[in-house]
Every structure is written in C-alpha cells, then in structure tokens.
Amino acid sequence: MLCIRTFLGGCRGREAAHLMPAVCRIRRLSSNPRVAINSQESPQRENLEAQHLPQPESPVWSWNEWDPLKEVIVGRVEGATIPKFTVEVKANTYEKHWEFFTAHGGKGFPAEHMQKAAEEIEEFCNILKHEGVHVRRPDHVDFSQIYKTPDFESPGLYSAMPRDILTVIGDEIIEAPMAWRSRFFEYRAYRSLIKEYFRKGARWTTAPKPTMSDALYDQNYPMSCVEERHKLAAQGKFVTTEHEPCFDAADFMRAGRDIFAQRSQVTNYMGIEWMRRHLAPRGIRVHVVSFKDPNPMHIDATFNIIGPGLVLSNPDRPCNQIEMFHKAGWTVVKPPTPLIPDDHPLWMSSKWLSMNVLMLDPKRVLVEKHETTTQKMFEKLGIECVPVSIRHANSLGGGFHCWTCDVRREGILESYFDVPEDQYMSALD
Numbered sequence: 001m002l003c004i005r006t007f008l009g010g011c012r013g014r015e016a017a018h019l020m021p022a023v024c025r026i027r028r029l030s031s032n033p034r035v036a037i038n039s040q041e042s043p044q045r046e047n048l049e050a051q052h053l054p055q056p057e058s059p060v061w062s063w064n065e066w067d068p069l070k071e072v073i074v075g076r077v078e079g080a081t082i083p084k085f086t087v088e089v090k091a092n093t094y095e096k097h098w099e100f101f102t103a104h105g106g107k108g109f110p111a112e113h114m115q116k117a118a119e120e121i122e123e124f125c126n127i128l129k130h131e132g133v134h135v136r137r138p139d140h141v142d143f144s145q146i147y148k149t150p151d152f153e154s155p156g157l158y159s160a161m162p163r164d165i166l167t168v169i170g171d172e173i174i175e176a177p178m179a180w181r182s183r184f185f186e187y188r189a190y191r192s193l194i195k196e197y198f199r200k201g202a203r204w205t206t207a208p209k210p211t212m213s214d215a216l217y218d219q220n221y222p223m224s225c226v227e228e229r230h231k232l233a234a235q236g237k238f239v240t241t242e243h244e245p246c247f248d249a250a251d252f253m254r255a256g257r258d259i260f261a262q263r264s265q266v267t268n269y270m271g272i273e274w275m276r277r278h279l280a281p282r283g284i285r286v287h288v289v290s291f292k293d294p295n296p297m298h299i300d301a302t303f304n305i306i307g308p309g310l311v312l313s314n315p316d317r318p319c320n321q322i323e324m325f326h327k328a329g330w331t332v333v334k335p336p337t338p339l340i341p342d343d344h345p346l347w348m349s350s351k352w353l354s355m356n357v358l359m360l361d362p363k364r365v366l367v368e369k370h371e372t373t374t375q376k377m378f379e380k381l382g383i384e385c386v387p388v389s390i391r392h393a394n395s396l397g398g399g400f401h402c403w404t405c406d407v408r409r410e411g412i413l414e415s416y417f418d419v420p421e422d423q424y425m426s427a428l429d
Contacts, residue, residue: 067411091239159189229294247271350396356399
C-alpha cells in the first residue's frame with residue numbers, strides 16, 4: 001500500500017515527516033494470473049472501463065513487460081559524459097568508483113571502451129530488427145555542454161537509458177522528472193520521437209519538472225560503506241528528500257492494471273504519489289514494494305516481472321513483501337549469481353544486470369551471451385534465449401531492459417491481480 005508523507009517542517013532540505021497510508025491496494029491472484037475485468041465488477045469499475053479506451057492503432061501501445069514486442073527505442077552511446085561527483089551521484093555509486101567520478105566528471109568516458117559499447121549496441125539493434133522489431137533511436141546530443149538554471153549548473157550525462165526517462169502506459173508516453181542534475185535536459189534527445197508519436201495520436205505527458213535545488217537533496221547524507229547504506233535504506237533514509245516530486249521511470253515495473261514502484265535514491269514518495277494520482281482515473285493501481293538493498297536505484301535489476309504471474313527476484317536484494325506474491329500464486333524465480341568478471345568496469349551499476357533482460361514475447365528473451373547460467377534458468381522455464389553481448393555497454397549502467405523503452409507491444413489491458421476491496425496491505429511493513 002502506498003504511503004504519503006505528511007510534512008511537519010524542516011530545514012536545509014531535510015523535512016521531518018511521518019507516513020500516512022493511502023488507499024492503494026495489492027490484490028491477490030486467482031488461480032489464473034490473467035484475470036480480465038468482467039461485467040460482474042462494481043459499477044465504479046465498469047465506469048472506469050467505459051472511459052474512452054484508447055484504440056490499438058496508436059503508435060504507442062504497451063501495458064506490461066512481456067507481450068509481443070513490435071517497436072522499441074534503443075539508447076545511444078554517442079555523447080555520453082561522466083557526471084560531476086555531486087551528492088546524488090555519490091549516493092548511487094560504489095566507493096571504488098568515486099575517484100573515477102572525482103577525476104573525470106564532465107569528460108567523456110574512455111574512448112576505446114565506448115567504441116566497443118557502440119558496436120555492441122548497433123549489433124543489438126540489428127538483432128532486434130531481425131526478430132521483427134521496429135527500432136527507433138534518440139537524437140545525437142553532446143552532453144558535455146554545461147547548462148545553468150537558477151538553482152545549479154551541470155554537464156549532462158547521456159541518452160543511453162531510455163527506460164530511465166520514459167515509460168509507456170497503454171497509449172500514453174510519460175517523461176519522468178529524474179533526480180540527477182546531469183539528467184535535467186536529457187529529454188531533449190527524445191523530443192523528436194515523442195512529437196512524432198503525439199502527432200500520430202499518442203498521449204504525451206511530462207511529469208512536473210523538479211527545480212533540483214539544494215533542498216531536493218540531503219547535503220549531509222552519510223555514506224561511507226555498504227553496511228552504513230544498508231542501515232540508512234532500512235530506516236527509509238535516502239539522498240533525495242520530499243521537497244518536490246522526482247522519479248526515474250525505471251523504478252516502476254508494469255503488470256497490466258497494476259504497477260509496482262520502489263522508493264529509491266532517485267524516486268521519492270511524492271513522485272510515486274504523482275504517478276498514482278495520474279494513473280488512477282484510468283483504473284491503474286500503483287503499489288510500493290521495498291527491498292533489502294543498500295543502494296536502491298531502479299527496480300529492474302532487483303524485481304523484474306517477465307510474464308503473467310512470473311517474476312525474477314534478486315536473491316541478494318530480497319523483497320520485503322515476497323510472501324504476498326507467494327500467497328498470490330505467482331512463480332518467484334531467483335536468478336543465478338552473475339558471471340561477469342570482478343575486474344570489468346561497472347561505473348554505475350552492479351553485476352545483477354544479468355537479470356536485466358528484455359522480453360520479446362512470453363516465450364523469448366534477450367539475455368547476455370556470456371551469462372550462460374542465466375540462459376539455463378530461462379530454458380528451464382520454457383523460455384527461448386536470444387543471446388546478445390552488451391558487456392561493454394553494461395558499463396554505462398544498464399542491461400537490455402535499461403537500454404530500451406518498449407513503445408509498442410501487442411496485447412490489451414488486463415488485470416493480473418484479483419482481491420476483494422477490503423483487502424489491504426502495507427508494502428512498507
């Protein structure tokens with residue numbers, strides 16, 4: 001159940017707050033996870049269903065993470081710039097890389113490494129096309145340019161991870177109000193595509209843009225080791241405050257009528273609440289889940305829903321509400337330990353990009369070529385693997401799911417949860 005913070009005041013961007021439960025419910029599954037809304041629902045639900053449902057001919061159409069993929073945006077390596085070592089970057093990166101950001105912030109990533117990453121992404125695009133998927137790319141942008149607002153100045157980052165900034169809910173494409181200052185103008189790389197989709201009939205929504213003033217960040221956020229971060233995350237303390245809404249789209253996982261979100265270093269409760277209120281009129285429910293994660297940032301390498309009632313759950317970052325999914329009848333799969341070598345640079349992510357996969361359809365998945373144990377896991381599940389190598393591209397902070405935003409999938413809006421109205425559960429308990 002979603003929680004809303006009620007503010008009691010504060011200083012220097014650190015609000016004292018307590019949590020109030022909101023009426024956001026998590027529903028149990030019936031014996032069949034694909035439970036469509038039917039005529040026996042309440043009159044209120046029938047009214048929601050009757051509200052001008054969008055037509056499938058929209059160029060933007062996707063309700064979940066696994067229906068047959070038809071069109072996708074794939075990010076770019078070109079123009080990528082190392083972010084300045086600000087407090088929000090420090091909170092989202094590992095200590096062993098802090099010197100790298102301190103020394104090279106504002107410069108390009110190592111050229112030889114980026115050349116290999118670019119070649120991998122081009123091959124990735126070619127394989128998608130071979131599988132019958134229409135591939136779109138963002139515009140070229142030089143992110144090394146310094147920009148200045150009334151509240152800060154910064155170089156950019158990249159347009160490598162469309163999943164971070166864009167999410168598609170039905171025929172609507174939503175731009176996220178991301179939390180890193182280096183990503184403030186990242187949307188510019190996607191505007192040509194989004195305007196095209198809009199002109200052809202898609203809905204287009206931009207969430208409230210944060211000012212990213214100092215008040216959005218806990219400037220004294222304490223962090224020196226993994227153990228300390230575990231304690232802070234367990235206490236619900238993050239580098240972002242509740243000064244204004246912010247969220248990365250990659251902190252939301254879609255399953256038809258239900259969407260799961262996590263409070264993380266880049267997504268605050270105000271951001272989740274904005275999404276909840278925005279989607280509620282369309283009958284979409286947003287639920288908060290949490291994990292034993294010392295550095296929560298993006299849900300898709302922690303909790304990746306790959307089919308109706310089928311989810312990959314990171315064994316190193318167990319879900320605090322996992323028993324609910326077991327009781328609901330879902331199949332919860334723990335992926336094997338990643339095989340990526342310790343000496344491979346992962347500047348902004350963990351090795352668990354091995355589970356950051358992209359479903360082509362319920363029976364086919366794009367998976368890292370070198371992660372053979374992960375491939376065997378999918379084979380046991382009856383899912384065919386399409387092996388692709390993006391090992392150097394992983395270094396920029398994402399796997400196949402991160403590097404893409406699925407714009408169009410076949411399928412309709414369905415409910416995969418079915419519980420009585422009086423069933424409530426706090427996702428933060």
